[in-house]
Amino acid sequence: MNLDQMTPRQIVGELDKYIIGQHDAKRAVAIALRSRYRRKLLPETMRDEVAPKNIILIGPTGVGKTEIARRISRLANTPFVKVEATKYTEVGYVGRDVESMVRDLMAVGVQMTKQDLAEQQKDAVARSVNERLLDLLLPSSNSKEDSTELAMGAQETREKFRKYLEEGRFEDRVVEMSVKNRPAGGSIELLAGGNVEDLQNTLQSLGSMFNGNGKKRKVSIKRAREILTEEEMDRMVDHEQMVELAKERVEQMGIIFIDEIDKIAGSRGAKSGPDVSREGVQRDILPIVEGSKVNTKWGMIDTSHILFIGAGAFHVSKPSDLIPELQGRFPLRVELNELTADDFHRILIEPENAIIKQYIALMNTEEVTLEFDDDALQRISEVAYSVNSSTENIGARRLYTIMEKLLDDISFRATDLTGTTFRVTRQYVDERLMDVLGNEDLSRYIL
DSSP: OOGGOOHHHHHHHHHHHOOOSSSHHHHHHHHHHHHHHHHHSSOHHTTTTOOOOOEEEOOOOTTSSHHHHHHHHHTTTOOEEEGGGGGGGTTTSSSTTHHHHHHHHHHHHHHHHHEEEEEEETTHHHHHHHHHHHHHHOOOOOOOOOOHHHHHEEEEEEEHHHHHHTTTTTTOOEEEEEEEEOOGGGGOOOTTTOOOOHHHHHHHHHHHSSSSTTTEEEEEEHHHHHHHHHHHHHSSSHHHHHHHHHHHHHHHHHHHEEEEEEOOOOOOOSSSSSSHHHHHHHHHEEEEEEEOEEEEETTTEOTTTTTEEEEEEOOOOOGGGHHHHHHTTOEEEEEOOOOOOHHHHHHHHHHHOOHHHHHHHHHHHHTTTEEEEEEHHHHHHHHHHHHHHHHHOOOOHHHHHHHHHHHHHHHGGGGSSSEEEEEEEEHHHHHHHHHHHHOHHHHHHOO
């Protein structure tokens, strides 16, 4: 179902498949997304006046802040980028230009749109690629003797090779082909207001154009198919149409997730030192969140209706430490709860991408059947909660460190256990983790 057709309740239901708890955060994000759909239905005169409902997600690491945004982007099939607020600095300090987040978003939008347009032409692309692969496998003959007979024989051979190609018999066959090196995006531009990073990318693109365009390379048929598919997609997709669609997609439905936004929130009353730089970053980000035009290699992008989601732990600072103007542009604030032992137990088994399901699938590749007793899973959950409580709280990520420690021996010996079933019991969990849990200092470093 298209996201535009989904109600907030349905959006939350989809998020529930991957993220345990945090109902308030899911609800806020679902409402913000539905509001963007509602805005598209308004009269044009009113539509431009409706600002996006930007959100700040507040909570410790590993409780689902980033995962909520990532899942929403996949669900919506919209351009999405995650950036770290600490990577950006104001003019005069070393770091990335804040406008680069918009350029990154547009690059994602162009790639997504290109793939969507190419999907509409996939049959034509596949046919054209197959013909070009056959040309590589069967270079044309220059002989003029018995041309009719030769042509018939060549056509018969070509059809036989076509069948073999479709059956995958030639995937490892090596052929020589001309490989074109072209700059990403199909054009070269020095960006107005660009930084050193943009200049380096442009110089690399220039180098690609003048130092190896059309270079002969020996590649497998499998690799040749990938290269030719990219070339055929470029040829069949209307570049101007692609850019226009991508621009609209980014401006109307794009999402920028700014992580660690709390790290650029200064302490009140500070007039010098690091807080000066932090406030400078906030003031640089402010115009983008308020709505401004950013120059990219694909043209100007209006950020007025891009949805911004900020996230941070806010252990030291708080949202009110952000400059007032930036606070006003994030009207929705949601606090995410710390995970309990019951939450960890649900995380282990309920999501469609649950950790337990991943380990079972990995062991299945070695023909080892991995089984978990429910009380073993309960014990793992208790351990995760206990370690998070006594050391640094890293949320659900703690489960990965514990599971790796728990299954380390099984993973190492998997090839020797082929054809067997290994059952993880509560007793096995205690035995594997006993030494670490009994020593708080060791637990701090290992788990």
